[in-house]
Amino acid sequence: MAEKALEAKKKGQQKTSDEYSYIGMVTHRLKRHKLAMAGVIMLVLMLVFVFVGPLVWRLDPNEQIEGLEGMFLTPSREHPMGTDDYGRDVLARMFYGGRISLSIGFISAVSSTLIGAFVGLVAGYYGGWIDNLLMRFTDAMLSIPTFPLLIALASVMGKGVTQIIMVIVVFGWMSDARLVRGMVLSLKEQEYVEAARAIGASAGRIMWRHLFPNTLAVLIVSTTIGIGSAIIYEASISFLGFGVQAPVASWGNMLQNAQQFIWTAPRLIVYPGMAIFLTVLGFNFFGDGLRDAIDPKLKL
Amino acid sequence: MATKLVEVQKLKKWFPIKGGIFSTVVASVKAVDEVDFFIYQGETLGLVGESGSGKTTAGRTLLKLLQPTGGKIQYKGADITDYSPTQMRPLRRNMQIMFQDPYGSLNPRMPVGDIIQEPLDVHVIGTRKERHDAVTTMMETVGLRPEYEKRYPHEFSGGQRQRIGLARALILNPELLVLDEPISALDVSIQSQIINLLQELQQRLNLTYLFIAHDLAVVRHMSDRVAVMYLGKVVETAENDELFDHPLHPYTQALLSAVPVPDPDVKRERIILQGDIPSPVNPPSGCHFRTRCPYAMPICKEQEPAVVEAAPGHTVSCHLLTKK
Numbered sequence: 330m331a332e333k334a335l336e337a338k339k340k341g342q343q344k345t346s347d348e349y350s351y352i353g354m355v356t357h358r359l360k361r362h363k364l365a366m367a368g369v370i371m372l373v374l375m376l377v378f379v380f381v382g383p384l385v386w387r388l389d390p391n392e393q394i395e396g397l398e399g400m401f402l403t404p405s406r407e408h409p410m411g412t413d414d415y416g417r418d419v420l421a422r423m424f425y426g427g428r429i430s431l432s433i434g435f436i437s438a439v440s441s442t443l444i445g446a447f448v449g450l451v452a453g454y455y456g457g458w459i460d461n462l463l464m465r466f467t468d469a470m471l472s473i474p475t476f477p478l479l480i481a482l483a484s485v486m487g488k489g490v491t492q493i494i495m496v497i498v499v500f501g502w503m504s505d506a507r508l509v510r511g512m513v514l515s516l517k518e519q520e521y522v523e524a525a526r527a528i529g530a531s532a533g534r535i536m537w538r539h540l541f542p543n544t545l546a547v548l549i550v551s552t553t554i555g556i557g558s559a560i561i562y563e564a565s566i567s568f569l570g571f572g573v574q575a576p577v578a579s580w581g582n583m584l585q586n587a588q589q590f591i592w593t594a595p596r597l598i599v600y601p602g603m604a605i606f607l608t609v610l611g612f613n614f615f616g617d618g619l620r621d622a623i624d625p626k627l628k629l
Numbered sequence: 630m631a632t633k634l635v636e637v638q639k640l641k642k643w644f645p646i647k648g649g650i651f652s653t654v655v656a657s658v659k660a661v662d663e664v665d666f667f668i669y670q671g672e673t674l675g676l677v678g679e680s681g682s683g684k685t686t687a688g689r690t691l692l693k694l695l696q697p698t699g700g701k702i703q704y705k706g707a708d709i710t711d712y713s714p715t716q717m718r719p720l721r722r723n724m725q726i727m728f729q730d731p732y733g734s735l736n737p738r739m740p741v742g743d744i745i746q747e748p749l750d751v752h753v754i755g756t757r758k759e760r761h762d763a764v765t766t767m768m769e770t771v772g773l774r775p776e777y778e779k780r781y782p783h784e785f786s787g788g789q790r791q792r793i794g795l796a797r798a799l800i801l802n803p804e805l806l807v808l809d810e811p812i813s814a815l816d817v818s819i820q821s822q823i824i825n826l827l828q829e830l831q832q833r834l835n836l837t838y839l840f841i842a843h844d845l846a847v848v849r850h851m852s853d854r855v856a857v858m859y860l861g862k863v864v865e866t867a868e869n870d871e872l873f874d875h876p877l878h879p880y881t882q883a884l885l886s887a888v889p890v891p892d893p894d895v896k897r898e899r900i901i902l903q904g905d906i907p908s909p910v911n912p913p914s915g916c917h918f919r920t921r922c923p924y925a926m927p928i929c930k931e932q933e934p935a936v937v938e939a940a941p942g943h944t945v946s947c948h949l950l951t952k953k
Binding site for chain 2 (some may be wrong): 417492519520521523525526527528529530531534538539542543623625626
C-alpha cells in the first residue's frame with residue numbers, strides 16, 4: 330500500500346518533457362496562469378484585428394468621401410465604425426493606426442528597458458567612478474525637459490515613426506537604469522556571485538547569467554507598463570505636431586483629433602480609446618503572468 | 630606531506646571605513662592582520678576562531694576573491710599576491726571554495742545542472758556532451774540523483790544544496806578546497822553526512838582542505854593541523870592532537886574548555902572569557918587578546934608577542950612563553 334502511494338507520488342512529481350527546456354517551462358507555467366491567458370487572448374485579438382483586419386476589410390484609410398454628407402457618418406454596413414471629420418473610414422484607420430501604435434509601443438518600451446538594464450548592470454556591478462559617471466548622466470537625462478528638446482530633435486531629424494521611437498527610447502531608459510542599478514547593488518553581494526567569481530567567470534558572464542536573470546521579474550513589469558505609456562506618449566507627441574504626421578493614422582493622433590468633436594461624434598474617441606485601453610491592459614496582464622512564470626520559486 | 634601547497638606570510642586584509650564629506654578613509658577594519666600559515670599538500674588545516682575573528686576573510690583572501698592589503702600568498706611556490714584576475718583564471722581551476730550559506734550560494738534562477746556545469750563552461754572544458762556527462766557523474770559522486778539536474782535550488786533541502794555547492798567546487802578537479810563553514814547552517818544529522826562525504830572525497834580525489842569552522846569537535850575530527858585565530862591574528866598553530874591535548878595559548882585553552890565532554894563524571898575547570906571580542910577597527914595594543922586574558926601582564930600591553938615554536942610544528946604567540 331505504502332509503496333503504491335509512494336509510486337503515485339513519484340509519478341505526480343515527474344515532469345513532462347516540455348518542462349525540460351527553459352522556454353518550455355515558462356510556456357507551461359504561463360498556460361496555467363489565468364490572468365496571463367486573458368492578457369494573451371486580448372493581445373492576440375488585437376494583433377489579428379490590426380494585421381489580418383486590413384486583408385479582409387480592403388478600404389484605404391486615407392480615402393475621403395467628398396462633400397459634407399460624407400462627414401461623421403454613423404456606423405453602417407459600408408462603414409462599420411462610421412467616418413471621421415474628413416469622411417474617412419474609421420475602421421480602416423483603426424487597422425493602420427493600430428499597426429503604428431503597437432509597433433511604437435512595443436519597440437520603444439523593449440529597447441528602452443534593454444538600454445536601461447545595461448546601464449544599470451554596468452553601473453551597479455562595477456561601482457566606483459563608472460557608477461558615478463553613468464548615474465550622473467542618468468540624472469542629467471532625467472532633468473532635461475522632454476518637449477522643448479523634442480521640438481529641436483524633430484527639426485533636426487525630421488518627423489516620423491522611427492524618430493518617435495528614438496525619442497521615446499532616449500528619454501525612457503533612465504528609470505529602468507536606476508531600478509536595475511539598485512537591485513544589482515544588493516544582488517552582487519550574494520554568495521552565488523562570489524561563487525561565480527571563484528570559478529573564474531568574467532564580469533560579462535556574471536552580469537548576464539547571474540545578475541540580469543534576477544532583475545528580470547521587475548524589468549518585465551516595467552516593460553509592460555512602458556508599452557502602455559509609450560503608446561500614450563506617442564499620442565501626445567503627435568498632438569504637438571511632431572509625431573506621426575497626418576494623414577498617416579495612429580491611435581494616438583486619432584484620439585487627439587477626436588477631442589474637438591467630443592460632443593458631435595463621441596464614438597471617434599471611444600474606438601481608439603478602447604483600443605489603447607485594451608492593449609495596455611492586455612500587456613499588463615501578460616506581464617504579470619510572465620513575471621510569475623519565470624520565477625521558479627512560485628508554484629503555478 | 631612534505632610539500633607546502635599554499636603558504637601565506639604576513640597576510641593583511643583591511644577594509645576601509647569611509648566617512649566625512651569627501652568620503653576619506655577614516656579608519657580600517659583590520660579583519661586579517663599579518664597572518665602566517667601554510668597548508669601541506671593533501672592535508673586538512675582547520676581554521677578556528679569565534680565570530681568576527683577573520684577566518685572567513687582569511688579564506689577568501691587566500692583565494693584572491695578579496696585583494697589582500699599586504700603580505701604574500703604563495704601557491705605551489707609561485708607568488709600570486711599581485712596576479713590580475715586574468716592571471717588568476719587558469720589558477721581558479723585548482724583552487725575552489727564551498728560556502729557556508731546553502732541558500733545564498735546558489736543562483737535561484739539557474740537549474741542545478743547548469744550551476745554545476747558552469748565552471749566547465751567558463752573554462753571551456755570538453756564538448757557539450759562531455760560536460761553534461763561530467764555533471765551527471767559529479768552529481769552521483771556527491772550523492773545527488775542526476776535526474777534532478779533540471780530542478781531549481783529551492784526544490785532542494787539545505788543538505789542537498791550543500792552537496793550542489795560541493796559538486797560545483799569539485800567539477801574542475803581542484804587541488805585546494807576552502808570549506809567556509811560548510812556545515813554550520815545544517816542540522817546535526819545532516820552535518821555528519823556532509824563531513825563523511827568530505828572526508829571520503831578527500832581520500833578519493835587527493836584534495837587539500839582549508840576547513841574553516843567554529844565547531845571544535847568537528848575540527849578535531851576533520852583536521853590534520855589546526856590554526857586558531859583571534860581578532861585577525863593566528864595565535865596558535867599545531868598538529869591536531871598536540872593542540873587539543875596541550876593547548877598553550879590562553880585563548881586556545883579557553884576555547885577548548887568550552888567543548889563539552891560526553892562524560893558526566895569528568896569535572897573540568899571552564900575558563901569563561903569576560904566581555905566580547907574587541908572591535909577590529911581599534912584592536913588593543915600589544916597582544917590583541919590581553920583585554921580578556923586571565924594572565925595579562927604589563928608587557929602584553931606594550932609589545933606584540935613574537936611567534937615561538939614551543940614544540941616541533943607547534944607555534945604560539947604569547948608572552949607567557951617568550952618570557953621563560
